[in-house]
Amino acid sequence: MIDLAAPQRQSVLAIVFLAVRLIRRLGFTQLALVAFFVIRGAADGRLVLLVTAAAILLGAASTLAWWRYTFRLVGDELVVTKGVVRVERLTIPFDRIQSVSIDQELLHRLTGLVKVMVDTAGSSAAEFTIDAVERPVAEELQRQTLTAGAGRATPRLGSDADGPTAESLGHVVFRHDSQRLLLAALTSPPWTALVVLGPIVAFGSQFGGSVPSIDPGPFRWWWIPILATAFLLLSLVLNLASVLLQHWDLTLRSEPSVLRRTSGLLSRTSRASSPRRVQATSTSQNPLQHRAGLRTVALSSIGDGDLTLIGCDDAQVDVVHRLAGSAPPSLLMLDRRVERDEVWLAVRNASIVAGLISLAAWFAIGWWSLLVLLVVPWRWMTSARHVRTFRWSLDEQFATRSHVIMRFTNQASLHKANGVRITQSIFERRRGLGRVHLDTAAGTVAVGMIPIDDARTVRDVVLHAAETSRRDWM
Amino acid sequence: MMDAVVPATPPPDDPTGTPFTNRAIPIEALPRLDDDAFDSVDPRYLRGWLIVFGVGVVATVLTGVIVAALVEVPAVPLVIAAGVIALLAVTSAYTVVETRRLGYQLREHDVSLRSGVINHRVATIPFARVQHVTVSRSAFERMLGLATVQVNSAGPDIAIPGLDADHADRIKQLVTERAGIDDERTGAAGPGDDPFASPPRPNSAGTGTESLESPQIGR
Secondary structure, eight states: OOOTTSOEEOOTTHHHHHHHHHHHHHOHHHHHHHHHHHHHTTTOHHHHHHHHHHHHHHHHHHHHHHHHOEEEEETTEEEEEEOSSSOEEEEEEGGGEEEEEEEEOHHHHHHTEEEEEEEETTOSSOSEEEEEEEHHHHHHHHHHHHHHHTTOOOOOTTOOSSOOOHHHHOEEEEEOOHHHHHHHHHTSOTHHHHHHHHHHHHHGGGGTTTSOOOOOOSOOTTHHHHHHHHHHHHHHHHHHHHHHHHHTTOEEEEETTEEEEEEOSSSEEEEEEOGGGEEEEEEEEOHHHHHHTOEEEEEEESTTOOEEEEEEOHHHHHHHHHHTTOOOGGGOOOOBOOOTHHHHHHHHHHHHHHHHHHHHHHHHHGGGGGGGGGHHHHHHHHHHHHHHHOEEEESSEEEEEEESSSEEEEEEEGGGOSEEEEEEOHHHHHTTEEEEEEEETTEEEEEEEEEHHHHHHHHHHHHHHHHHOOSOOO | OOOOOBOOSSOTTOTTOOOOOOOOBOGGGSOOOOTTOOEEOOHHHHHHHHHHHHHHHHHHHHHHHHHHHHSSOTHHHHHHHHHHHHHHHHHHHHHHHHHHHOEEEEOSSEEEEEEOSSSEEEEEEEGGGEEEEEEEOOHHHHHHTEEEEEEEESSOEEEEEEEEHHHHHHHHHHHHHHHHHHHHHHSOOOTTTOTTSOOOOOSOOSSSOOOTTSOOOOO
16 A cells, blocks of 8 residues: 555656646746747847746746645645745645546656646635646545545555455446447537537638638538538537547446546546535436437536536436435436416517517618517427426425426435525516525525425425434535 | 425434434424514615715716816706716615615524515525635725625525624624534534544635634634
């Protein structure tokens, strides 16, 4: 076993990352200006000398920063010492650590090192980052901080005698094979293609001078199916590349009090979070994924420790929820509905907005502006479907399920509530309706358009659970 | 009205050794948050705002008159001044309604804030989830002897403005104490009692070594 009780130093490669961080702190704009003057006055020997001196200074500062940056485990605390001019000592009790992520970017992969990011509830981003360290050290750090933080019996720090046990290694909950990932890629929405093609379509004309132009000639109707097919093919290829790069060998491991997700082809990412720190869970499924029987599961934790698992079948979704201490969606008794007034509200609001836009656009495009009004029947259809399919329930969990085009479930245990809100718009007040929000430390589950008495009852039940439950919420 | 019943508490894995019971609690037996029993903020808060608006109106009138006397077309500055005064009148009317709606309620285990004019809101934070409490006093509030109490949780926050400064300190003290008590009461029994329970949870979400015996909430 690696002795983390002794001060650990990062790999020498970390000097490069520290130098980049130092440059970022100085500001890219200022450096770009300096670079500009260096290029302009390349003949000026003094300037070159100045830049060389700055580079040497940067290297020295980075090396010193690397030398001063140490981390170790002292009792139940992670102690980090860093700083060149002002030495900073950061002490983080294990029970404050929300997640420990291990990333392996391309440069790390080439050198066999990893990056560790430690996240606490006190910050929205990672509390601190260890830029480059050997994987066994990172994994041991992740294991010890999270298992001890979750309150389980932890192997004695620095004890080499026992070695890792079967329990400490945990077990694989599931691993997505290439066939599953292929299916997940084929059923993913074409966001990657839109992200790539959007700017090209929007700003393509700006590059007219540098890109050889093709005269398209007059419009032909058969362009539409050809362009649609080309877009679909491109989106499939990009989805495939995106899914394979990010989710290759997606594995969920259940270790003592820790859920660990690892994936990635070029850059291998390992993210671990304690199940008791999961505040809310959600699933999403588009029509294609519904046909393929796959869903995406998201476990929301405080800070940066969310776990997102794509391409899960129903059994895997249930297992993940159980491991996160949440009721499996298939067992939820979602039997409550929302009021139909939501349809009237949606149609009224859409009519007002579409009417105003249509009126404004009429001066520019004439009668074509009436096409904007098509949004009204669309809103009527979608809101009517939402009312027809939306269900919610309240027992030990506050859960919702909606299905207009995408299918979503959201749920949070009542004892995780950090607050409860009831809101009422003028429309809702006139009809005796209200909206109740259960706010956790990592997301909100809300139900609107329900009788205000029901909303108040939900609030009282949630408050009772949060104020009397002895279970850990964080 | 919902016919749900409350999940029986304490849960089956209660580490305190309390005999396990599982009686259904009728929903009517739950303590209800009375939406009509909120305390109003200090009247000085509204008076202060009205004085600010009054000063604004006087300043606008004076400026309008002076500028009108100096320019060739006096109607323009007067119309602008009238517009500003109308805006101030609407804002002050809104502030009156908003302040009358603003209210807070402290119960044994939670704090609530009622607010909003167009959209009504009632937000509640259980004391056991409070991370820290702050009392702040802007220059405007210092002049009026008022303060704002901000109750922060890991999720939503509540800010109660327009409180008497002494009252605000007492509320902060109360929330701080209750947060410590409720955190101990609802927290796990501790590692000594239950090998699977987590250590006592401090009230602050940041890093440090605070303990429940000396809660560090409140600054």
